[in-house]
Amino acid sequence: MTDRPAPTHCPYCALQCAMTLTPTDASGAAAPTDAPPVTVVGREFPTNRGGLCKKGWTSAELLRAPSRLGAPLLRGADGALHEASWDEALDLVAGRLRDIRARHGADAVGVFGGGGLTNEKAYLLGKFARLALGTSRIDYNGRYCMSSAAAAGNRAFGVDRGLPFPLADLDDAETILLLGTNVAETMPPFIGHLAGAQAAGGLIVVDPRRTATAKLADDGRGLHVQPAPGTDLPLLLGLAHVVIAERLADTAYVAERTIGYDAVRRSVAPWWPERVQAVTGVPATTLRRLARRLATGGRTFVLTGRGVEQHVDGTDTATAAINLALLLGLPGRPGSGYGTLTGQGNGQGGREHGQKCDQLPGYRKITDPAARAHVAAVWGVVADDLPGPGVPAIELLASLGRPGGVRALLVHGSNLVVSSPNAGAVRRAVDALDLLVVCDFVLSETAALADVVLPVLQWAEEEGTMTNLEGRVIRRRRALEPPPGARDELRILHELARRLGCTARFDTDPGAVFEELRLASEGGIADYSGIDYALLDSGAEAYWPYPRGGTGTPRLFADRFAHDDGRARLVAVSPRAAAHPAPGPGELTLVTGRLLEHYQSGAQTRRVPELLDAQPELRASLHPATAERLGIADGDPVEIANVLGSVHGRARLTADIRPDAVFLPFHYGDDQAANLLTSDAVDPVSSMPEFKTNLVRVTRLVEA
Numbered sequence: 001m002t003d004r005p006a007p008t009h010c011p012y013c014a015l016q017c018a019m020t021l022t023p024t025d026a027s028g029a030a031a032p033t034d035a036p037p038v039t040v041v042g043r044e045f046p047t048n049r050g051g052l053c054k055k056g057w058t059s060a061e062l063l064r065a066p067s068r069l070g071a072p073l074l075r076g077a078d079g080a081l082h083e084a085s086w087d088e089a090l091d092l093v094a095g096r097l098r099d100i101r102a103r104h105g106a107d108a109v110g111v112f113g114g115g116g117l118t119n120e121k122a123y124l125l126g127k128f129a130r131l132a133l134g135t136s137r138i139d140y141n142g143r144y145c146m147s148s149a150a151a152a153g154n155r156a157f158g159v160d161r162g163l164p165f166p167l168a169d170l171d172d173a174e175t176i177l178l179l180g181t182n183v184a185e186t187m188p189p190f191i192g193h194l195a196g197a198q199a200a201g202g203l204i205v206v207d208p209r210r211t212a213t214a215k216l217a218d219d220g221r222g223l224h225v226q227p228a229p230g231t232d233l234p235l236l237l238g239l240a241h242v243v244i245a246e247r248l249a250d251t252a253y254v255a256e257r258t259i260g261y262d263a264v265r266r267s268v269a270p271w272w273p274e275r276v277q278a279v280t281g282v283p284a285t286t287l288r289r290l291a292r293r294l295a296t297g298g299r300t301f302v303l304t305g306r307g308v309e310q311h312v313d314g315t316d317t318a319t320a321a322i323n324l325a326l327l328l329g330l331p332g333r334p335g336s337g338y339g340t341l342t343g344q345g346n347g348q349g350g351r352e353h354g355q356k357c358d359q360l361p362g363y364r365k366i367t368d369p370a371a372r373a374h375v376a377a378v379w380g381v382v383a384d385d386l387p388g389p390g391v392p393a394i395e396l397l398a399s400l401g402r403p404g405g406v407r408a409l410l411v412h413g414s415n416l417v418v419s420s421p422n423a424g425a426v427r428r429a430v431d432a433l434d435l436l437v438v439c440d441f442v443l444s445e446t447a448a449l450a451d452v453v454l455p456v457l458q459w460a461e462e463e464g465t466m467t468n469l470e471g472r473v474i475r476r477r478r479a480l481e482p483p484p485g486a487r488d489e490l491r492i493l494h495e496l497a498r499r500l501g502c503t504a505r506f507d508t509d510p511g512a513v514f515e516e517l518r519l520a521s522e523g524g525i526a527d528y529s530g531i532d533y534a535l536l537d538s539g540a541e542a543y544w545p546y547p548r549g550g551t552g553t554p555r556l557f558a559d560r561f562a563h564d565d566g567r568a569r570l571v572a573v574s575p576r577a578a579a580h581p582a583p584g585p586g587e588l589t590l591v592t593g594r595l596l597e598h599y600q601s602g603a604q605t606r607r608v609p610e611l612l613d614a615q616p617e618l619r620a621s622l623h624p625a626t627a628e629r630l631g632i633a634d635g636d637p638v639e640i641a642n643v644l645g646s647v648h649g650r651a652r653l654t655a656d657i658r659p660d661a662v663f664l665p666f667h668y669g670d671d672q673a674a675n676l677l678t679s680d681a682v683d684p685v686s687s688m689p690e691f692k693t694n695l696v697r698v699t700r701l702v703e704a
């Protein structure tokens with residue numbers, strides 16, 4: 001194959017902006033030696049309309065960067081990583097896995113996947129875990145992203161598709177409520193879809209920080225609501241209270257399309273605006289104004305993000321947002337709706353094909369006998385051969401190296417010692433493993449701890465599919481031959497399965513894997529059976545469910561919800577005492593989040609010079625009044641600490657943060673890793689950790 005221009009999509013976030021990659025030597029002109037091997041140009045596509053953010057524009061920088069891994073690495077007797085051949089590395093991994101499995105049982109081997117893997121890789125990884133390893137211990141980093149919204153969506157609608165409508169539907173909205181999402185930084189081309197609502201004075205942002213997105217709303221026409229961290233649930237209950245008390249609910253819709261109204265009405269009754277004001281700090285008048293705007297603002301959308309979901313009560317908070325949308329009659333109404341904004345590039349597809357501990361391909365429940373029988377038949381085994389449900393990410397990681405726990409871990413597409421909560425404990429647990437194998441293309445903080453590192457392809461070197469935040473399946477296309485030392489993860493899984501003596505089919509061709517995925521998903525919630533590469537290559541829009549011989553489904557819920565009776569569930573929820581303790585004397589609430597220049601753990605973007613130059617180190621955002629009280633000036637070195645650990649960075653003074661909070665981005669490693677301070681307490685429904693309301697102290701450090 002020769003290098004060729006390729007219409008593909010960005011390797012980073014779930015907006016999956018379209019781009020064309022052109023090899024720099026395609027015209028015959030020699031590329032400068034330090035130039036990326038492809039040029040990146042934004043391409044017209046409904047989510048990005050030709051636009052890209054800084055991360056997208058610079059995405060080619062890593063393709064031939066010196067930091068790119070070029071051969072497998074094995075940890076030697078001297079404790080260092082040394083280059084090895086592929087056969088050496090794969091033989092060693094298979095041998096150690098066989099040995100650990102024989103001595104400790106199949107569940108002593110764990111798999112940790114990622115929301116950036118293609119659908120084909122996510123699917124084959126789930127199959128590999130259950131058939132080649134025979135383990136139930138598989139979960140993925142999407143547990144930290146979408147699990148609360150997914151649980152709430154399944155509970156309310158009977159299905160979890162981030163946006164159950166095309167993103168372009170937002171263009172005609174008159175009112176958009178954004179809860180805990182900073183799209184202006186995390187996915188900048190998204191803001192083009194907010195322009196109509198902004199012009200109509202209907203852009204409303206709820207965020208404890210005055211983010212770049214909040215500033216779009218705070219323009220004299222819209223509204224920025226700045227509640228105390230961890231009080232989103234009372235705020236949403238208060239909005240529902242006003243909607244009901246002022247008879248603003250769509251009673252016909254509620255009667256015809258939902259069940260559970262009476263319980264929700266009772267649950268929100270105690271949340272009158274003045275009480276909500278006392279808890280959240282949001283004036284009662286603002287709450288009433290907001291509720292009235294949502295009810296009378298014409299075409300209206302309610303959208304949630306990680307700010308309201310990454311909590312120990314994240315499922316209930318997302319549920320409260322859905323309840324509000326249902327009371328207003330939004331889901332399924334033309335030009336209106338509820339959605340959650342998926343973050344990772346394949347955060348949607350990554351949770352549909354079997355990486356989750358309780359699911360099989362097609363978004364099927366692993367405990368459902370019919371689902372097990374269907375998938376087992378596609379895989380050529382009997383249902384009894386499939387392991388049962390495993391444990392969610394936090395429980396899996398807590399078991400590392402412990403008696404009865406996971407002793408060997410395979411990591412694909414995740415930098416878990418930076419992105420996991422209570423990262424210090426995760427780091428110590430990883431050290432206790434008998435075997436850590438990491439597939440990555442750079443030596444991330446997690447890869448640096450591994451016994452074996454297997455270098456894999458980057459997005460521009462592989463074929464496959466992704467499913468973006470709309471549930472739209474898109475093609476990833478190869479523009480470049482991969483470097484000789486790197487291998488496709490499909491081939492790695494094939495080789496390992498063969499060495500482990502598994503006779504099931506593990507294709508190395510992504511097209512063949514997708515054909516199998518179609519069969520495995522057929523009849524499931526996320527049904528891809530009507531989609532094939534030829535359809536996608538034709539430019540057709542392909543939203544799941546897309547049954548064989550049928551058509552795709554851009555908009556869900558027009559006539560019915562996915563529960564058997566076709567009705568949505570209004571679910572009564574209430575705040576739990578002590579879920580989010582308020583800061584005591586000398587304490588601040590730690591809010592974590594993202595920056596424009598970096599993506600997730602930063603393992604990739606910290607290796608792109610332009611992005612690192614713009615955001616080179618951890619900056620702790622503090623309100624000037626707080627900083628003055630603590631004796632801290634802008635740029636001072638600071639330590640942020642709590643009982644879990646401490647991190648070091650520099651102070652950044654800004655009135656955009658509340659005086660009772662400090663903001664840290666989570667893109668840095670080592671002693672700048674914000675997740676050294678976040679708790680591994682989890683939401684009881686979704687197992688989402690608490691990333692947003694941990695308590696810390698900030699002190700000025702004396703520079704040496």
Ligand code: SF4
Nearest residue numbers: 010012013017053056
């Ligand atoms: Fe890539 Fe997301 Fe930026 Fe688009 S918004 S260019 S998908 S990182």
